[in-house]
Amino acid sequence: MTPYNIIDRYLFLPLGDVVYGSRVAASLKEMQHTATFSAEELRRLQDSKLQRLVKHSYDTVPYYHRLFDRLKLKPEDIHSCDELHLLPVLTKQTIRDNYADLFSTAVSPKRWRKSSTGGSTGTPLQFCTDNVEWSSWKASTLRAWEWYGLHLGDKIFSLGGSSINKRKAVTSFKGLYDLVIMRNHKYSSSDVTDECMQRNYQALMKLRPSAIRGYGSSLYILARYIQTHNLPLCPIKAVLTTGEVLMAEYRRTLEEVFNAPVYDAYGASDGGILSHECPCHSGLHITEESCIIEITDLQGNPLPDGTVGHVCTTDLDNFVFPFLRYHVGDMAYLKTEPCACGRPSRLIGEVMGRAGKLMYNKQGVPISPTILPMMFYPNLDYHNREYQKRYYKIDRFQIRQDKQGDILILLKLKDPSEPHEQFNYIIDNYRNHFVGSEVTLRFVDEIPTLPSGKEDYCVSEYDYQA
């Protein structure tokens, strides 16, 4: 560890917590302690957190109070993970329909951290968390980084979209927190032209980070650029991928080009899921201290380990806007065996949804799937409040690329009587990126689902051949 690592961990991080009202340092200490638990002890910790959450939800959240009464359930009826299945699943549609009634009346609005999924799963969802949850997330990530020989204070080169790389002004506290404490240097993955890759490469070489982090597809495009131009690289300890399914070919290329192990992570801020690969690379360790993960069928019936089903999560840290048995919208399975590394948490074997499949423009330039939802904001500016309002008029969307490379955008509006012309900017955004492709915008009443039953926002049949 360098002196900066030590100062960051024991001075800057606790100081940041005081200024920010967070508890990352405390949460990290707790997680380092619970990492020594047996699987049985972890389970007992989950059960006790669950009991508190269920009682709190019944007592202070109108939606859950009504639900329990309707089902003739008392909070005491759910005293462990084994009884969770007595509750129905919470869907995104249920959240939309009951949004105001899902806030706890016992938590002051001052503690709210309003958040949104930003539409990367095809349907934007608004929800709320607080600093406790946020601290847990940070702590879980920092604990995993320690598995990889990384420490708080090591420089990270981060390449991604808004879900992992929300840009903050350097002069703001959050901006300073990112730069000084997390040392997370953020670069946008929205532009994948050669000029932009050259700029990213130069920034990387100037920064000389310990690790590179980002969407697998974005890092893959950068790696291919470095490989094609035979560019020299500084030593990298680890490549950290997140935000989408990591394709095997991406992993292989990243390992080869950056000459470092790749560690994947899977998370969903709606539902409080966070899971990380360990050095055994045999799956993703669930942060069991923060969430209970079940794999269920569409109706919410638990499926045996090893079976692919819907990811269903109960967020043990969110007391502001509780998620009890929430269907995230991803398909995955749990490993039947514990990990060879000896860590007590269960493993997600593979996440099958949110594939990072690439679309191409007619010149063969791949368009990262992570930018596709951004194009539903005028000027791709998702920070602009006015533009956000326009974005939220959209209920669902799907982008389809046919065999010829042409683009069809299906748009379902929340209110079908909205004038269609106000969405013409979407066509321009797509034309600018899919140069040479025909772009058609079609307003529909329903978005088709895939044969798997998953609602994917991006469907491509186009294979670019040079």
Ligand SMILES: [Zn+2]
């Ligand atoms: Zn492991």
